[in-house]
Amino acid sequence: MIAVITLKSTGQQITAELKEKETTCLCHRDMTLQEFRKIIQTLRGEKVDENKVVKIFPNYLYTLTDTEKEKSFLNELNTMFRTYKIESCLQKAHFLGQSYAETGRFNDLEEVGVGDDAYEGFKGRGILQLTKMMGYFKYFDYCLNDFILKKKNLKIGDDANKIINSCINNGAYLEDFFTHYDYNKKIYEKFYYFSDKHSFTYTEFNAESYYEYFCDSQIKDIIIFDNKITNEEKLRYIYYGGTMYKKLKDKLHIFKLLLKHNLYFAVDSAGWYWSNNFNKFKSFGGVNAKNENINIYADKDDCGMVTECINGPARLALKEREQFTNKVKEAIGYDKFHKNN
Numbered sequence: 104m105i106a107v108i109t110l111k112s113t114g115q116q117i118t119a120e121l122k123e124k125e126t127t128c129l130c131h132r133d134m135t136l137q138e139f140r141k142i143i144q145t146l147r148g149e150k151v152d153e154n155k156v157v158k159i160f161p162n163y164l165y166t167l168t169d170t171e172k173e174k175s176f177l178n179e180l181n182t183m184f185r186t187y188k189i190e191s192c193l194q195k196a197h198f199l200g201q202s203y204a205e206t207g208r209f210n211d212l213e214e215v216g217v218g219d220d221a222y223e224g225f226k227g228r229g230i231l232q233l234t235k236m237m238g239y240f241k242y243f244d245y246c247l248n249d250f251i252l253k254k255k256n257l258k259i260g261d262d263a264n265k266i267i268n269s270c271i272n273n274g275a276y277l278e279d280f281f282t283h284y285d286y287n288k289k290i291y292e293k294f295y296y297f298s299d300k301h302s303f304t305y306t307e308f309n310a311e312s313y314y315e316y317f318c319d320s321q322i323k324d325i326i327i328f329d330n331k332i333t334n335e336e337k338l339r340y341i342y343y344g345g346t347m348y349k350k351l352k353d354k355l356h357i358f359k360l361l362l363k364h365n366l367y368f369a370v371d372s373a374g375w376y377w378s379n380n381f382n383k384f385k386s387f388g389g390v391n392a393k394n395e396n397i398n399i400y401a402d403k404d405d406c407g408m409v410t411e412c413i414n415g416p417a418r419l420a421l422k423e424r425e426q427f428t429n430k431v432k433e434a435i436g437y438d439k440f441h442k443n444n
Contacts, residue, residue: 128440129192133181136174138435145434146203146427159209163363166328172366179370187374189398192437197401197409200428202230202373204420205413212363225355228362231373231413236355237264240271242372243358246338251351271352322357327364334367 129138137153144151158169159176167175184190189198203209205227214227214234227234233242244251251270326337341357361368377397400408406425410418432438 126436128437129195129435131190133184134177134195136177139173139177139180142199142431142434143209146430147208160206160212161210163212164366166330175366176370179366183370183374186371187378189374189377191398191402192432192435192441193404194398194401196431196435196437197397197404197406197428198373198377199431200406200424201409201413203427203431204424205232206230212369225359228359229369229372231376233362233372233376236271236352237267238376239355239359240267240351242375243338243355245375246368247342271355272350319353319357323360326357326361334361334365337361337365 134142140153140155140157141151143157143159144155156169156173159172164172164175184195184198189195206212207215212228212230214221214232217226219226222235225234225236225239233239322340325332325340329337332340338358341354341361362372363369379396395412397409397412400412406428407418407421409428410421410424
């Protein structure tokens with residue numbers, strides 16, 4: 104590009120050839136905000152304007168502005184890509200194409216068209232729609248550093264699904280980190296903060312007839328609205344809060360809310376599912392539909408198999424998913440960087 108430059112000190116004009124800064128492909132690096140906007144605008148068939156905020160998840164994350172949603176989503180995507188080693192252009196293109204399809208074009212963080220009681224209350228949530236109680240349990244335990252299953256000391260040959268179902272339908276294990284009393288005390292303090300019922304003492308709050316009624320709703324308020332506590336702390340509120348006789352299944356019904364109200368869990372659960380990160384417990388296989396790291400098929404540019412891993416042999420909306428993946432490849436200049444490589 105030829106440009107005329109005026110020197111400020113002398114007023115002299117000179118002609119110079121300016122070279123645009125060369126861009127690189129998306130392999131092994133974070134997306135920039137401008138690249139992120141270009142990808143979404145290309146997917147939506149909009150005119151590309153890298154200075155324009157893209158609107159995502161309009162009916163979710165209502166404590167965030169559009170700008171905050173955009174930047175937070177980008178940050179969580181980049182973090183998740185690094186964590187689960189989704190590194191190449193093809194891997195990222197297929198992941199983004201599939202998540203765009205699963206979220207109704209980055210509009211929804213939960214499965215639409217089905218009631219909240221579908222799949223025993225564990226319908227799809229997050230950007231790759233984690234589904235069914237067993238999937239939520241495995242991800243919840245993964246978030247707790249495999250705390251629950253380590254206690255079971257699973258071995259090859261164990262009937263692991265039977266053991267896990269027993270875990271889910273019985274009381275949680277209330278050990279490690281904090282005592283049950285400490286957590287009830289913390290939740291009481293949060294209850295005091297969130298409600299007008301300041302006249303209740305901790306003893307009154309913890310009474311069986313009163314505590315059981317209010318605890319779940321208060322924990323839900325804490326994990327959805329309280330941005331001052333860490334995600335790890337929110338997990339502990341869920342796990343240790345409530346009476347010690349509460350079933351783990353009941354706690355999973357609270358945990359599932361994080362996948363639609365918290366971008367970290369909405370995105371991280373998708374990366375975990377994609378990478379089949381549960382494979383350390385090989386006694387009962389993996390997580391996704393093929394029990395494999397989906398990168399295997401993304402690297403082959405095999406959208407059919409990627410789709411099968413996401414939602415099974417039916418390969419629902421395969422043509423649309425192929426179109427979305429190709430749009431992402433177009434936006435990131437995949438052919439320019441990789442066509443002849």
